[in-house]
Amino acid sequence: MSKSREKKTIAPYSTLPKTPTGIAGLDEITGGGLPKGRPTLLCGEAGSGKSLMSIEFIVRGALEFNEPGVFMAFEERADELAMNVASLGFDLDKLRAQKKIKVDHVHIERSEIEETGDYDLDGLFIRLGHAIDSIGAKRVVLDTIENLFSGLANQGILRAELRRLFHWLKGKGVTAIITGERGEGKLTRQGLEEYVSDCVILLDHRVIDQISTRRLRIVKYRGSLHGTNEYPFLIDKDGISVLPVTSLHLSKEVQTARISSGIAGVDQMLGGRGFFRGSSILVSGTAGTGKTSIAAYFAAETCRRGERCIYFSFEESPKQIIRNMRSIGLEVQPYMDKGLLAFHASRPTLYGLEMHLVAMHKHIRQFKPHAVVLDPITNLVTIGPIGDVKSMLIRLLDFLMEEQITVMFTALSLNTVVNEQTDEGVSSLVDAWLLVRDIEFNGERNRGMYVMKSRGMKHSNQVREFIITDEGLSLVDVYLGPEGILTGSAREAEQLKDNTGIALRNYALGRKDREISRKRKVLESKISSLQTEFESVEEELNKVYMEEELKKEMIDKSRRELMRMRREHGTPPEEKKHAKRSGKK
């Protein structure tokens, strides 16, 4: 065994060889795990999760990395330990039976012990060595060795022996965790950090505003790069998950694919094609403006495409949301049954901001959704200052972008003055911002929707009226009348008024037309009567003329008669001229 270990240490590693802990997130922060073959000090106050983290190190080692481990407990008995980790789903007794884990409880009771003269801790070394050899352990936990200090009076011997113990552990080539209680002004009460100098991890359990947050910090890690921040961690039914918080690279891939918002009108406002995939969308508005409905539509639309969606609700329970959405014609239950939609409802005050973040991280990693809805982020302010909420949301956004997950936040705005709304400061971070606003007018309240911003796409600058009906959500163009924007019944009234105006105008036009035609008729009749008059005058004139003509003719005739009678002697040819004239008339 020692041969193979030696081989590993001289393997061509450019950096320190590491032992993965298997604890979610911790290996990322430490860049691969704890220093292999060396002891690590894990310190923290009572109840900060030291024992749990160390036992998880052992159990995961046995289960996931096939590295047997020895857990030497100075505080709890083996059966107590088994019970403690059973809540995390680990069957310690089974692992013990399989010889993958050995638990050795070291019981030290001061009242039973008398010290006289010189001694050493060889007994402990022998026990530990025996335990390690009996199962071929590669991992060792000493939890917490400081109990020796309360059990033994001779501190001089103890300190010397502890120094020897850690050397001995290194010599054994086991990766060890030594836990220690946090002391005043130093990392551990007994100054264990003096002996363990390779890697020190500090656990912290803070309560701010009655909400507790567990944090972890790597105080030192000799020979390795590591995250230096405080990282929140969560203990839940699956063990510990640590969240690497600030990994802002801003180097993520971007997508140009578009996805529908689930509401045709909104898509239309966004250039007709909806949001970018993997973008972040903020829907803000005052209370009761339908933010949750928009979010639910978006979630349902995601599922309708056959993609997965997680809905984090901080206000309503899943059942409430399902019921409420049913009332506007949206059925989400089938998507839940198909496993496409998952609800996670939790009160913001359930745990601290960081814990929420860790919990969301965990759910997102497990479910691998394409879209995430947070409804509403405003409630998180109740558990932390705005600055903290913002930094948490930045980290969440960053994580989601990295994973190419589209996210929709809803936020409650308390005032209606747009400029004052920063919505926890995320409005500058999000890619698209829809604002739903109350428009109070004429004794009723209506909803108007704007696209405040939408990066990288053409979007409408128009206010649309946002209507929630039994059949769902829809957007209609608001009425822009002379009196300004009109919505709701005022809009309808104005439209009616418009229609009336058109009818009236049409009527007026008809009347004018008719009058004109009547006038024309009058004129025409006048013209015809004048004409008739003229005709009669003309006739009269003609009659006079004819009479004169006739008279003249008669005179002529009679003259000619006379002349003919006289011509019995000579004939003048004047007759023809008179005849011609009469013919013309």
Added chain:
Amino acid sequence: MMVKSTAKKWELRLYVAGKTLKSVTALTNLQKYCEEHLKGQYVIEVIDLLEKPQLAEGDQIFAIPTLVRKVPEPIRKIIGDLSNEEKVLVGLNIRPAQ
């Protein structure tokens, strides 16, 4: 080592790890006190943990040398080379504490 079937028998067990100076001193001291105060009423069993490491767990041994008084009950432990006679005698309840 002597075994005597007396009503008030003392069963003592001394845990050592090899023949170190401390172990030898402890055993010598113990034998001396027992001869003086418990003559004929005691048994001393010496266990070398280098040979039987599995026995360390049973008696909760972590320090070497450790003297365990198995009988009479309750179990008492004295760790160290037993150089202080007074402490050993009080510890074993042979002499009441002052």
